[in-house]
């Protein structure tokens with residue numbers, strides 16, 4: 001008996017350092033494999049690059065003369081990393097910066113370009129060395145679609161109209177002549193065009209009525225040239241400003257707008273003190289996750305208003321700014337919005353993407369803020385060094401859902417509760433791709449309890465488990481740093497999953513995300 005007890009305690013000790021000894025709960029996910037009708041647009045995996053801090057300069061762009069390996073001034077390491085996650089579109093030049101940006105300042109010989117003050121982001125001098133050609137050429141290198149944000153706040157209708165002509169006109173015109181003189185004869189393909197940004201705030205402090213009228217006017221003069229077809233996005237609501245959505249839908253007919261946007265950032269605490277990106281309590285963690293889950297309510301309620309005017313769901317809800325926003329890292333420029341990225345952020349990303357999948361019939365585009373070195377970035381750079389954040393790994397793991405068909409799924413899970421913050425422990429989504437492979441992504445939000453998951457796939461005979469991947473870490477505040485760049489990365493989880501009689505079972509450790517492929 002003594003020997004047996006000794007053996008048990010040795011096993012317990014070995015397991016004790018892993019998830020296996022964590023308290024465990026159960027969850028069931030029912031997936032209807034034969035009931036998928038809606039495509040998850042790849043464009044909900046979009047990103048955002050603003051002239052802000054080190055997003056453009058140093059992050060994406062170092063200039064052709066830089067000793068850092070680059071193509072047309074864009075970092076090769078960043079190009080390679082972003083191509084791997086298949087970014088479908090990239091928003092530029094802002095953000096708030098967009099409504100102060102005058103595109104003509106960013107074309108022609110770089111040494112002759114006028115400078116400007118970046119009043120929103122640190123008051124620094126912007127030399128306009130990264131402009132329209134640099135951005136659109138970069139999109140070609142990345143294999144991504146440009147999403148241009150035009151200036152309504154301080155620009156004119158003519159300015160926006162001429163920008164569209166400059167980028168896309170395929171014939172003889174003053175703007176195409178200027179483009180050719182600047183080294184590009186062939187027009188670029190530009191589909192996505194936002195008409196202003198946050199026009200309720202930094203974009204001009206307009207009322208929804210005033211903005212709706214301005215939107216109608218500006219968009220009229222943004223033409224489709226040749227085969228280029230603009231998909232125009234009207235500036236939408238700030239968080240829960242449902243009246244903004246109501247007024248826009250009332251005043252702008254569906255044929256004038258491809259999409260209507262929504263901005264929502266996740267942070268614990270109040271706007272003035274959002275807490276540290278890395279030093280947070282479990283209570284702050286739970287508060288953050290509860291706020292991330294609020295995206296579901298926001299999308300549901302904005303969608304309901306849109307459906308009143310647009311029951312066919314022709315107008316897309318475009319969540320073109322989302323992600324976490326914390327206090328900047330100590331010692332960094334407060335205007336540069338640089339924050340670390342932990343396992344908490346990975347869970348925010350997975351949870352939000354699961355929400356977007358669920359609303360794929362309305363949410364057809366979204367942009368994480370922002371792509372490099374700013375807010376919930378997927379990449380950090382420091383001189384010639386680059387690292388991938390935990391959020392990057394979620395985008396890598398989830399890329400299989402891009403353009404796949406959403407499969408209806410229902411999750412039955414225990415509740416996760418910390419003080420007044422209560423939520424389902426598990427959230428998930430599923431899709432089937434063109435090859436018939438079903439991908440199921442599951443997030444376990446609990447900071448200490450693992451969960452035994454049973455996935456009941458109905459309506460399809462399953463033959464094989466193809467692979468499973470996991471993103472996890474010992475502590476919720478863990479992150480990748482230049483000292484330890486691969487502390488959090490994807491691992492193979494295939495051997496931990498069992499597929500038997502169409503029932504898939506596996507255990508997810510606390511604070512982890514798993515994606516499983518079955519056929």
Ligand code: AHR
Nearest residue numbers: 094095096097197198369
């Ligand atoms: O992403 C940072 C800023 O947040 C954007 O410039 C603005 O649109 C939003 O308020």
